[in-house]
Amino acid sequence: MLAWLHQATASEKEHLEALLKQVTMQGVEENMQEVVGHITEGVCRPLKVRIEQVIVAEPGAVLLYKLSNLLKFYHHTISGIIGTSAASLLLTMEEMHVLSKKMFFNSLSLHASRLMDKVELPPPDLGPTASLTQTLSLLREVLTSHDSSMVPLDARQADFAQVLSCILDPLLQLCTVSASNLGTADMATYMVNSLYMMKTTLALFEFTDKRLEMLEFQVEAHLDTLINEQATYVLTRAGLSYIYSCVQQHGAEQGPLSNMASMDSSSLKAAMVQFDRYLSSPDTLLMPQLNFLLSAAIKGADFSAVHGAGVPGLRGAVRGRDQPRQRLQGP
Numbered sequence: 574m575l576a577w578l579h580q581a582t583a584s585e586k587e588h589l590e591a592l593l594k595q596v597t598m599q600g601v602e603e604n605m606q607e608v609v610g611h612i613t614e615g616v617c618r619p620l621k622v623r624i625e626q627v628i629v630a631e632p633g634a635v636l637l638y639k640l641s642n643l644l645k646f647y648h649h650t651i652s653g654i655i656g657t658s659a660a661s662l663l664l665t666m667e668e669m670h671v672l673s674k675k676m677f678f679n680s681l682s683l684h685a686s687r688l689m690d691k692v693e694l695p696p697p698d699l700g701p702t703a704s705l706t707q708t709l710s711l712l713r714e715v716l717t718s719h720d721s722s723m724v725p726l727d728a729r730q731a732d733f734a735q736v737l738s739c740i741l742d743p744l745l746q747l748c749t750v751s752a753s754n755l756g757t758a759d760m761a762t763y764m765v766n767s768l769y770m771m772k773t774t775l776a777l778f779e780f781t782d783k784r785l786e787m788l789e790f791q792v793e794a795h796l797d798t799l800i801n802e803q804a805t806y807v808l809t810r811a812g813l814s815y816i817y818s819c820v821q822q823h824g825a826e827q828g829p830l831s832n833m834a835s836m837d838s839s840s841l842k843a844a845m846v847q848f849d850r851y852l853s854s855p856d857t858l859l860m861p862q863l864n865f866l867l868s869a870a871i872k873g874a875d876f877s878a879v880h881g882a883g884v885p886g887l888r889g890a891v892r893g894r895d896q897p898r899q900r901l902q903g904p
Contacts, residue, residue, distance in 0.1 A: 574623060575647045578616060578662070582654050585612050610660030617665040624669045628676050634684065635714045637677035638736075642718070644670035674732075678739060684711065685743035692750050699763040699865040701770045702751060705744060709774045712740045716778045733780040741771065741784060745791075758806075761798040762862040768792045769868050796871065799863070806860045811851045816844050 589605045627640065648666040655663060693702040701709075715736060748767045752760040772788050775781040808814040851858050866872040 574620060575643060578613070578620070579647055579651055579654075581616075582609060582613055582651055582662070585609050586654050606654075606656035606660075610655050610662065613655070613660065613662040617661045620662075621665050621669060624673070628673060631680075634677055634680040634711060635718060637673050637680060638715055639718050641670055641673040641677055644673060678735070681736070681739040684708065685739065688743055688747050689750070692747060695751055695755065695759075695763045699759060699766060699862065700867060701767050705748065705767055705770065708740060708744055709770060712736075713774055713777075715740075716775075719778070730780050737775075737781070737784055744771065757798060758802040758860060758862045761795040761802065762865050764795045765792055765799065765871060766865070766867045768795070769871065792871070799860075803860050803863065807851065807858050810858050811844075811848050813844055813848055816841065 586605060586609050589608060593605065624640070624644075628637070632640075644666055648663060648670060651666070652663055688704055688708065693704050695702060719733065719736070744767075748764060752763045755763060768788050768791055772785060772792070775785055775788070805814070808817050863872055
């Protein structure tokens with residue numbers, strides 16, 4: 574109907590131009606626009622009723638968003654024919670655009686509130702929950718519609734931030750609440766996977782740079798937690814947790830480390846043998862949670878951070894390379 578209105582309005586103006594082409598007095602163009610505005614008044618009521626019927630039928634957020642963008646586009650296009658005067662058709666289209674846009678955001682808000690009403694627990698593999706996947710699918714459909722919209726760029730960009738806020742902010746809150754009862758490593762893994770899914774969805778669309786940057790910061794924070802947990806896991810499994818703690822906390826005024834329990838030369842040598850065994854096959858002491866990471870790149874970076882940065886420092890500390898020799902041997 575909107576396409577027909579556009580065509581009919583243009584035809585009416587062409588007929589008027591042909592009729593008045595011999596008129597040379599000033600103000601003809603303004604008068605023609607006013608006349609076209611009066612001619613199109615009759616379609617305002619049917620147009621409004623038809624659009625309201627679509628909205629009342631609750632077609633879903635995606636269709637409401639498409640309808641809102643379509644009305645915005647045809648309002649912009651037809652205003653070039655009728656002019657920017659207060660024509661009834663333009664006022665009706667603007668009213669329906671505002672209504673459909675309002676109902677679209679209401680639909681998103683309702684979806685978000687339903688998510689928080691029944692929070693899903695993370696699955697055993699610490700991947701994204703079904704509600705997260707469904708909501709990201711909805712976001713993808715909306716953003717695809719947004720990218721293909723014929724609305725002017727500045728108007729699209731203004732809507733974009735509001736769309737992301739309505740969907741992403743509740744999703745982040747949902748993930749945090751969902752992971753609240755998990756252990757530290759499980760929580761970090763689940764959050765990294767969820768944030769990774771959000772990033773891969775947003776990366777396909779324009780106007781997402783700020784949101785992607787924010788998500789990246791959150792991923793890095795949770796990766797730091799995973800790295801610390803993996804380092805602790807290695808220390809514990811290799812039997813070095815106590816030794817490493819002693820080396821880190823020991824002060825010169827406490828005397829030689831060898832006087833402390835389990836810090837004699839034979840104990841340290843035995844610990845280093847076990848630690849060297851780990852270094853020769855580090856995959857054997859990989860936290861189970863790391864195998865659940867969805868991104869191979871993140872998984873590789875996480876392991877490299879532990880093995881490439883934490884392990885050499887750990888090895889040096891235990892062997893006394895990072896500490897004065899007298900701390901281990903005494904005066």
